[in-house]
Amino acid sequence: AQSDPFDLVVFGGTGDLAHRKLLPSLYHREPVGQLGEGARIIAVSRRPLSDDEYRDWARKAICEHVADIDQDALERFLARIQYVSVDVAQNTGWETLEQTLAGREGVVRAFYLSVSPDFFGPICSSLGEHNLVTEKSRVTIEKPIGKNGKSAHTVNETIGSVFKEHQIFRIDHYLGKETVQNLMALRFANVLFEPLWNAAHIDHVQITVAETLGVEGRAGYYDTAGALRDMVQNHLLQLLCLVAMEPPESMAPDSVRDEKLKVLKALHPMSAEMVERNTVRGQYRAGASAGGAVKGYLDELGHPDSHTETFVAAKVDIQSWRWANVPFYLRTGKRLAARVSEITIQFKDLPHSIFLPGAGRIAANKLVIRLQPDEGVKMQVMIKDPGSSSMRLREVPLDMTFAEAFNVRQPDAYERLIMDMIRGNQTLFMRRDEVEAAWKWIDPILEHWSHLKEAPKPYTSGTWGPSASIALIERDGRTWHDES
Ligand code: NAD
Structure with missing residues (x-):
């Protein structure tokens, strides 16, 4: 079924995981008609890039990892993508993200944290401070969640101070x-x-x-x-x-x-x-x-x-x-x-x-x-x-x-998991x-x-x-x- 409109905000949009898995998996959902009208992908990373520069990078990633590409679907998919530069360590660029998301408070807003786990806390705190977390928000975090029980508890506490448990999607792609x-x-x-x-x-x-x-x-x-x-x-x-x-x-x-x-x-x-x-x-x-x-x-x-x-x-x-x-x-x-x-x-x-x-x-x-x-x-x-x-x-x-x-x-695995997350189904998440x-x-x-x-x-x-x-x-x- 076609998804409701959503904004998927991918932190670490220029990283290895985005290149090999996230972008190719999302693209696959386009030709089958699963990405509805009003589905947007907002890639976030430190580097300053224009939307078009990022789309070129995304196009290369998809062409490298997907065998049979439907050119029309690829163009439709790339047109959904925008790019925003945020430096999490320097705490800059959040206003641009705010502007990009403004007026879309009613649609599913999914944050995907494909960055170093050291950034999970700072990103969540900044999302909270900038009032970017809505009723319809969710957050996905990648492994590793902590290095032991104590640090995992700390990560969970930090994320839990901004998102409720039903909004948190801990991914295990297996x-x-x-x-x-x-x-x-x-x-x-x-x-x-x-x-x-x-x-x-x-x-x-x-x-x-x-x-x-x-x-x-x-x-x-x-x-x-x-x-x-x-x-x-x-x-x-x-x-x-x-x-x-x-x-x-x-x-x-x-x-x-x-x-x-x-x-x-x-x-x-x-x-x-x-x-x-x-x-x-x-x-x-x-x-x-x-x-x-x-x-x-x-x-x-x-x-x-x-x-x-x-x-x-x-x-x-x-x-x-x-x-x-x-x-x-x-x-x-x-x-x-x-x-x-x-x-x-x-x-x-x-x-x-x-x-x-x-x-x-x-x-x-x-x-x-x-x-x-x-x-x-x-x-x-x-x-x-x-x-x-x-x-x-x-x-x-x-x-x-x-x-x-x-x-x-x-x-x-990522195709199913990302779409489950957008639909709000936590069965396959920890x-x-x-x-x-x-x-x-x-x-x-x-x-x-x-x-x-x-x-x-x-x-x-x-x-x-x-x-x-x-x-x-x-x-x-x-x-x-x-x-x-
Ligand atoms: P990566 O190092 O390739 O990418 C990191 C991303 O973070 C880049 O887009 C980079 O620009 C961004 N970034 C770095 N510093 C930043 C800053 N100050 N502000 C904003 N953005 C910044 O990492 P990756 O391999 O893509 O992994 C991402 C996450 O996924 C990590 O948590 C990793 O443990 C997890 N993971 C990765 C894989 C994999 O196969 N790559 C597998 C399982 C889990």
Whole structure:
């Protein structure tokens, strides 16, 4: 459906995220007619630029990142864009923004803060001081939200002093992915899965988010974060919540978020001893990736004694009846052997086999939900080997990916999330208490790691991380799902 008129004010309009994701995603909503008359985009950044100069920059960004461009739609889209220069650090330029927004108090006014988190507070305060926050305002903030529970609380307080919780959209783009939506459909639009979705039938769950890239010139920022903060606190825990939560009453934002919050609160807090036993930190060394030789993390960073982890594996317990003794194994890292994000639900072995040993090994059922590179859902099932005269069994994937069958373009997560935000739907955005509950579980791990003398375990670039992460799962008689 076509949107109501809106003003989307993008702070950081000349940044990397705007270039790669925000502008291309917004453009995609134009040819399908979703951007209504009176939908405007106001890019804000420090540099002085004219509207036309910025539109040229936006045109290049879109042409670089979008495959099939409809020229008419592109012109219509660019005509919606205006540019305003505001220097947040110097606190200048706000009057121009005021003038640009004047007279539009009745339409949705969405602020997107695609800037350094240090600016979240100052921008919100200035928006308040200049009376730019209206009843119909919303604000979207990017990760990271804080570096620990305490700083996340401060960020939330600052933003909360200007915007009400129903106006605040904390983005986790993993939640906008098509397959993540499909996980909800699979669990709650079928009668097949939910009765089995518990400790009686599921052996364990794996969540892997593997990147082949390194820190790509962002070593300075990354060294202050590390994989636990950068990936686990938000993306992996959000995925874990969607797998583990009880059926919400409806898709209403607070129904879903209440259930996710319960999962976060049920995560078994890690003692020092558990951190040593159930977590593995790694850091990449030189090696080969994507066919070329690559440097190690410490060389990229330029100082030899950083203990920042570029890899984490963890065995996580959820303290509930549904998940008693069902470990969730999480792992994420940079410079790994392949770029793959997936969730594997490993069902239990058959209680009893009626087949002769010669029928072959009966593999336990497995549901694999792949978020990237090619999004899709596959269920591994056993069938009779077709055509064989004796009863021989074979494992085959039941492919539940329909994008190819319907030949549809998979929308980028940002497309859905930005439009949801404009419509005011918070279901796929994190609520304040979720973010703070996630940090409450993460903080003790960071704390215990900080007391450890030894460095993170080294791993060669282009491998699956330190061998200790393989040992972490193999000592339980299990293996990481083969990603190939
Ligand atoms: P960036 O450094 O490329 O862009 C920052 C933007 O802020 C630029 O437009 C710059 O002009 C503007 N800016 C800097 N100083 C300013 C000032 N004093 N006044 C006004 N504007 C100023 O950053 P980015 O990579 O686009 O990231 C933006 C946000 O998104 C950050 O919070 C980041 O953590 C988050 N994020 C980025 C990515 C990504 O892939 N780039 C992914 C996830 C989250």
